[in-house]
Amino acid sequence: xxxxxxxxxxxxxxxxxxxxxxxxxxxxxxxxxxxxxxxxxxxxxxxxxxxxxxxxxxxxxxxxxxxxxxxxxxxxxxxxxxxxxxxxxxxxxxxxxxxxxxxxxxxxxxxxxxxxxxxxxxxxxxxxxxxxxxxxxxxxxxxxxxxxxxxxxxxxxxxxxxxxxxxxxxxxxxxxxxxxxxxxxxxxxxxxxxxxxxxxxxxxxxxxxxxxxxxxxxxxxxxxxxxxxxxxxxxxxxxxxxxxxxxxxxxxxxxxxxxxxxxxxxxxxxxxxxxxxxxxxxxxxxxxxxxxxxxxxxxxxxxxxxxxxxxxxxxxxxxxxxxxxxxxxxxxxxxxxxxxxxxxxxxxxxxxxxxxxxxxxxxxxxxxxxxxxxxxxxxxxxxxxxxxxxxxxxxxxxxxxxxxxxxxxxxxxxxxxxxxxxxxxxxxxxxxxxxxxxxxxxxxxxxxxxxxxxxxxxxxxxxxxxxxxxxxxxxxxxxxxxxxxxxxx
Amino acid sequence: xxxxxxxxxxxxxxxxxxxxxxxxxxxxxxxxxxxxxxxxxxxxxxxxxxxxxxxxxxxxxxxxxxxxxxxxxxxxxxxxxxxxxxxxxxxxxxxxxxxxxxxxxxxxxxxxxxxxxxxxxxxxxxxxxxxxxxxxxxxxxxxxxxxxxxxxxxxxxxxxxxxxxxxxxxxxxxxxxxxxxxxxxxxxxxxxxxxxxxxxxxxxxxxxxxxxxxxxxxxxxxxxxxxxxxxxxxxxxxxxxxxxxxxxxxxxxxxxxxxxxxxxxxxxxxxxxxxxxxxxxxxxxxxxxxxxxxxxxxxxxxxxxxxxxxxxxxxxxxxxxxxxxxxxxxxxxxxxxxxxxxxxxxxxxxxxxxxxxxxxxxxxxxxxxxxxxxxxxxxxxxxxxxxxxxxxxxxxxxxxxxxxxxxxxxxxxxxxxxxxxxxxxxxxxxxxxxxxxxxxxxxxxxxxxxxxxxxxxxxxxxxxxxxxxxxxxxxxxxxxxxxxxxxxx
Numbered sequence: 001x002x003x004x005x006x007x008x009x010x011x012x013x014x015x016x017x018x019x020x021x022x023x024x025x026x027x028x029x030x031x032x033x034x035x036x037x038x039x040x041x042x043x044x045x046x047x048x049x050x051x052x053x054x055x056x057x058x059x060x061x062x063x064x065x066x067x068x069x070x071x072x073x074x075x076x077x078x079x080x081x082x083x084x085x086x087x088x089x090x091x092x093x094x095x096x097x098x099x100x101x102x103x104x105x106x107x108x109x110x111x112x113x114x115x116x117x118x119x120x121x122x123x124x125x126x127x128x129x130x131x132x133x134x135x136x137x138x139x140x141x142x143x144x145x146x147x148x149x150x151x152x153x154x155x156x157x158x159x160x161x162x163x164x165x166x167x168x169x170x171x172x173x174x175x176x177x178x179x180x181x182x183x184x185x186x187x188x189x190x191x192x193x194x195x196x197x198x199x200x201x202x203x204x205x206x207x208x209x210x211x212x213x214x215x216x217x218x219x220x221x222x223x224x225x226x227x228x229x230x231x232x233x234x235x236x237x238x239x240x241x242x243x244x245x246x247x248x249x250x251x252x253x254x255x256x257x258x259x260x261x262x263x264x265x266x267x268x269x270x271x272x273x274x275x276x277x278x279x280x281x282x283x284x285x286x287x288x289x290x291x292x293x294x295x296x297x298x299x300x301x302x303x304x305x306x307x308x309x310x311x312x313x314x315x316x317x318x319x320x321x322x323x324x325x326x327x328x329x330x331x332x333x334x335x336x337x338x339x340x341x342x343x344x345x346x347x348x349x350x351x352x353x354x355x356x357x358x359x360x361x362x363x364x365x366x367x368x369x370x371x372x373x374x375x376x377x378x379x380x381x382x383x384x385x386x387x388x389x390x391x392x393x394x395x396x397x398x399x400x401x402x403x404x405x406x407x408x409x410x411x412x413x414x415x416x417x418x419x420x421x422x423x424x425x426x427x428x429x430x431x432x433x434x435x436x437x438x439x440x441x442x443x444x445x446x447x448x449x450x451x452x453x454x455x456x457x458x459x460x461x462x463x464x465x466x467x468x469x470x471x472x473x474x475x476x477x478x479x480x481x482x483x484x485x486x487x488x489x
Numbered sequence: 490x491x492x493x494x495x496x497x498x499x500x501x502x503x504x505x506x507x508x509x510x511x512x513x514x515x516x517x518x519x520x521x522x523x524x525x526x527x528x529x530x531x532x533x534x535x536x537x538x539x540x541x542x543x544x545x546x547x548x549x550x551x552x553x554x555x556x557x558x559x560x561x562x563x564x565x566x567x568x569x570x571x572x573x574x575x576x577x578x579x580x581x582x583x584x585x586x587x588x589x590x591x592x593x594x595x596x597x598x599x600x601x602x603x604x605x606x607x608x609x610x611x612x613x614x615x616x617x618x619x620x621x622x623x624x625x626x627x628x629x630x631x632x633x634x635x636x637x638x639x640x641x642x643x644x645x646x647x648x649x650x651x652x653x654x655x656x657x658x659x660x661x662x663x664x665x666x667x668x669x670x671x672x673x674x675x676x677x678x679x680x681x682x683x684x685x686x687x688x689x690x691x692x693x694x695x696x697x698x699x700x701x702x703x704x705x706x707x708x709x710x711x712x713x714x715x716x717x718x719x720x721x722x723x724x725x726x727x728x729x730x731x732x733x734x735x736x737x738x739x740x741x742x743x744x745x746x747x748x749x750x751x752x753x754x755x756x757x758x759x760x761x762x763x764x765x766x767x768x769x770x771x772x773x774x775x776x777x778x779x780x781x782x783x784x785x786x787x788x789x790x791x792x793x794x795x796x797x798x799x800x801x802x803x804x805x806x807x808x809x810x811x812x813x814x815x816x817x818x819x820x821x822x823x824x825x826x827x828x829x830x831x832x833x834x835x836x837x838x839x840x841x842x843x844x845x846x847x848x849x850x851x852x853x854x855x856x857x858x859x860x861x862x863x864x865x866x867x868x869x870x871x872x873x874x875x876x877x878x879x880x881x882x883x884x885x886x887x888x889x890x891x892x893x894x895x896x897x898x899x900x901x902x903x904x905x906x907x908x909x910x911x912x913x914x915x916x917x918x919x920x921x922x923x924x925x926x927x928x929x930x931x932x933x934x935x936x937x938x939x940x941x942x943x944x945x946x947x948x949x950x951x952x953x954x955x956x957x958x959x960x961x962x963x964x965x966x967x968x969x970x971x972x973x974x975x976x977x978x
Binding site: 008025026028030031032033084088091092095097118119120121122123124126127128130131132247248250251252253254434440 | 497514515517519520521522573577580581584586607608609610611612613616617619620621736737739740741742743923929
């Protein structure tokens, strides 16, 4: 059917064709279905319909379509119904509980990256994976499919990496581990995320001192100089299907185990890692609630990695409370600097965990003998070499070490009775920190004075809330009162 | 956050807010999530993001939002992140395999009707229902929830109705049944659909002679005059949540049994039916493949109806081949007229099935004694009273009985050998009829000369294809050749 292009400014970010309801009926297409639009070239767009604003012989196209087909107002285009892509059948297979092979998963990942599948179709895929899970082989195939449908960081060096599944407030081990391991000569191009539901992601924390957004070519240069980096992974195009799938999962806050594993491993394979240490913290307020669940996840990681010929060591760690004292970009960076600079006030729990995980990476990379990694890591830290390496990386990432201060407004939360700290809820702490302005107000957040087991007397300060404005400080106080993240008995 | 309204012509049909990516980050919202927009009043819109075209302090809103909040270019609005509606948690429960109660299902149906749930969220609901099914009680609750979140046709008379689950080519029993039953004084406000994947829906067929789109108030007047009608149900707003759910299901051609039942029963309860005869044809190329499946569906219908205190009789019928000779709006109407006018060439299979189903309705409504319904139906048909009633309904629906001719171009498909007809595939026949122009070219379609078991000699015509243009005729011939819907042995 020949239709006349009507140019409206349609800001959709994907190919969309808007038709009059009657025209759609003539073409036998419904909203959410597809049409092929032909000029010299052709492309497929998703249909939406309207009753007014368009005549029956008109079609409105989103900017991407106009640009790609070089169309202008008043041009005629041929429009016909287009069947859904083959991958929609594969998605149905998954929803029916069948296993998908590599070729099908690669086709799905490709169609997701190229906007050929709609969010609704991706939601059906996510549902299938969520309800039926994935076999080990299938999960390995999905991981590879996500890697190969995106860009990859190809370095000549052998790469080692670490990753935490997240969910613990504070817990900013990455900058310390990268500094220690790079000091020992390990190539570690660490890509991190920004906060999604937490108070800060590693990228938000590093950004307090240095730039974190670099194109892939720049990252290669950084690694050539320092062997380590700490950058934001978001804009690199590594496993981009994963980002889109996560966006659709976020709608219902779904985080299927299979997708979690594929997401983590794909980003590691995309930077060509040979070995990865994976930190699985578990605890009541962590992502993984108990030891049994943590062991299940550990085993699934190991089995999947085996199919991928990726050397991984998935370790179970204590996720029963926040790690470190600071929660929020600047407050976490202050913890890190205190550890690297061997200050007296440094949080020893964060130091201990960072040294433990660094030791595993050193052993995996053959820099330390089995059983001696932790000792080597601590030596590197104590000698000041880790701090030197950290400074070097910050400088190469166009930053500079400087003293960071928490936000100017603060409020002290005090113990309402004497007793022992029996609970510090990770999620509640994150909620209070977000209420105070995290992650966008970098100097806002929480400083914890206590840990599980600490004995407190009545009116003793248990944490400080920092915020940039009175409104945010009051809001965080209210949230804190309502949630009471710390329990005393 | 205060943002400046930028007016773009956004034809979305739902509340959408477009933000600069950086602004969305500041608000901590992602595409597909929600913001609340406050002026004097407030409403919730779904977020999309762009990098260009908008400044960081600007927001583009779809026309519905501008109108409802009375906003114009340059106005300032307060924008804040809005959590997903409560119903998204209920959807997650369903996806997790839990049962939902009436209140939760009613909330979901309401949010679907008011555009408060996105298509992605509805897809998760559909997935939950598709994968886990629904208990009888749950299904009855969903049915009521869909009825009560829409408009209803409230008549003073006691209403009886019939419905076929669909999938059989031809099979246009409704106009005959409505004519017979209304003649006997039964109130039967029949609402029908248009073709979705078939060659014609009942509404498309009736439209060959009369109008089918009326507002609810008009339908009441029609019923007051004739006790029967044959109208399009699509625009009446009966169980509107169902229409939206079907739109989302269509993406993967899903048709979960639970949704099928809720869809049918909700439309019947919305017209206040006391009893309904439900036709479940089964056969290899039908919706229901075999007797066992048909019995399962029958039992699920009966159990659900019991919860709804709705008197239903679900009958299993032969769906192994098309019913009647014509397939396509005009060709099916010609079959109906031939039966109503007692013409010699009338298709006896369609007549027999219509009389059988009419008999069940007559018995259910107490117009005929048990076992005598079919006899009474045939008498009404043979006496000409059914045809008189049909004419009356057509006239009240602003139409007129007139002779209808098939499309001017035709092609005869001939037997390639002598033998017996062993297969006439419903889906393939529908595909050929659609290729010929159905349902929009009303006079296009297929006329079948044969049924299962008919003996044919070589080169004997087995069917005619009708089309309005050479292109469509050739296309239908090609599709027919490729699919070969009729098999001879």
